[in-house]
Amino acid sequence: MTPTRIEFHVLVALVEGPRHGYGVMQDVDELTAGELRLGPGTLYSAIKRLQRAGLIEECEADAERRRCYRLTRKGKTAATDEARRLAVLLREARKRGLLPSAS
Amino acid sequence: MTADRVYAALLRLYPAEFRREYSGPMLEAFRELHRKANDRPARFWALVLQDLVRSALRERLEVWSSRQDGFALEWALACTAGAVITGALGSALTWLFAYFYHPYLEGAAFQAGLYGALVGIGLGGAQAVVLRRRVRLGTAWVLASAASAAAGFETATTLAGTASPLTFGLILGGFVGMGQWLILRRRMLRAAWWIAASAVALPIGVLSCGLAMHGALRGMNPLADDLLAAASPDGPARLNGYLVDAVDLLLRGLNRPGSLQELTVGLAVMAVCGMVVGLVTAKPLSSMLSRPR
Numbered sequence: 001m002t003p004t005r006i007e008f009h010v011l012v013a014l015v016e017g018p019r020h021g022y023g024v025m026q027d028v029d030e031l032t033a034g035e036l037r038l039g040p041g042t043l044y045s046a047i048k049r050l051q052r053a054g055l056i057e058e059c060e061a062d063a064e065r066r067r068c069y070r071l072t073r074k075g076k077t078a079a080t081d082e083a084r085r086l087a088v089l090l091r092e093a094r095k096r097g098l099l100p101s102a103s
Numbered sequence: 104m105t106a107d108r109v110y111a112a113l114l115r116l117y118p119a120e121f122r123r124e125y126s127g128p129m130l131e132a133f134r135e136l137h138r139k140a141n142d143r144p145a146r147f148w149a150l151v152l153q154d155l156v157r158s159a160l161r162e163r164l165e166v167w168s169s170r171q172d173g174f175a176l177e178w179a180l181a182c183t184a185g186a187v188i189t190g191a192l193g194s195a196l197t198w199l200f201a202y203f204y205h206p207y208l209e210g211a212a213f214q215a216g217l218y219g220a221l222v223g224i225g226l227g228g229a230q231a232v233v234l235r236r237r238v239r240l241g242t243a244w245v246l247a248s249a250a251s252a253a254a255g256f257e258t259a260t261t262l263a264g265t266a267s268p269l270t271f272g273l274i275l276g277g278f279v280g281m282g283q284w285l286i287l288r289r290r291m292l293r294a295a296w297w298i299a300a301s302a303v304a305l306p307i308g309v310l311s312c313g314l315a316m317h318g319a320l321r322g323m324n325p326l327a328d329d330l331l332a333a334a335s336p337d338g339p340a341r342l343n344g345y346l347v348d349a350v351d352l353l354l355r356g357l358n359r360p361g362s363l364q365e366l367t368v369g370l371a372v373m374a375v376c377g378m379v380v381g382l383v384t385a386k387p388l389s390s391m392l393s394r395p396r
Binding site: 022047 | 133136
């Protein structure tokens with residue numbers, strides 16, 4: 001499964017460890033500097049699809065008994081693959097002058 | 104607290120299965136968001152409502168398409184096959200009747216009710232093949248279809264005949280719907296909707312037949328004019344002429360086909376009618392199947 005933009009953001013938010021829903025929303029907000037604001041509906045719709053695809057799984061609730069999610073091994077591979085794909089695309093965009101050179 | 108209640112009520116927009124799994128954590132996330140966004144209520148609610156409507160629509164569509172795709176196609180194909188088989192059987196019976204005709208049979212006729220029973224057996228039998236994988240109906244479905252279609256054909260022919268094609272479809276559809284409802288009501292909730300669905304589907308089927316036959320067959324084969332009565336002048340009168348022809352052709356199962364072409368046109372009419380009826384009734388039936396008793 002190739003994750004969509006929102007699903008990829010959720011996967012990236014979970015790379016550093018398990019998080020509850022609101023934690024994922026906050027992390028995505030920070031990662032995108034407020035450009036992508038997930039509401040509960042969009043977030044849990046993406047979580048449902050990622051769970052079904054076996055890319056994330058539910059883990060033990062936190063101290064406030066909120067439901068948490070973490071990446072599975074398959075999820076980490078999918079996130080890495082997508083990141084690589086985007087890196088290649090980014091490099092190509094730089095080469096073609098769409099973005100300023102990284103150096 | 105009020106905002107929580109409003110959001111909890113709005114969560115009903117999501118499909119039940121999604122709600123069961125995620126409404127708790129969604130409400131928690133909403134509370135956190137709400138707590139941090141007190142200074143900008145309008146912006147907050149705009150984001151929440153936009154998110155809710157968009158994601159609920161997506162979830163509903165996903166559920167609908169996963170339920171519909173296979174079933175709608177199977178159901179429409181079953182109705183088409185059932186109607187064609189019925190047409191073929193009707194023509195075979197009338198041909199046999201004519202082949203073995205003896206003066207002793209003088210005055211005997213193939214009654215509308217008998218043809219209706221044949222329609223019920225053919226259509227109901229094909230439908231039962233699809234339904235049996237989802238609900239236990241047994242032979243009761245076929246018997247109820249046969250009995251109600253027999254009564255429906257008799258009544259519709261007597262009261263409406265070919266002069267009032269939409270009324271013909273409405274009466275026939277209503278009768279068949281009621282007969283099949285007797286079986287469905289024991290196995291699923293809100294089965295009464297099936298009567299309405301059936302009563303609406305038949306006139307639409309007749310309408311489609313009339314338009315399809317005149318539009319397609321006349322264009323493809325000028326000889327089809329022999330079978331399709333000359334079109335009425337124009338406007339509503341012309342449309343009514345098409346519909347009258349459609350009912351006339353549907354009832355051709357009562358007569359021995361005079362030629363291979365007549366048989367082909369008769370079967371094509373049955374196929375179009377069966378397919379349209381199947382497509383119109385697939386959605387209401389699918390909804391009912393998702394609410395077993």
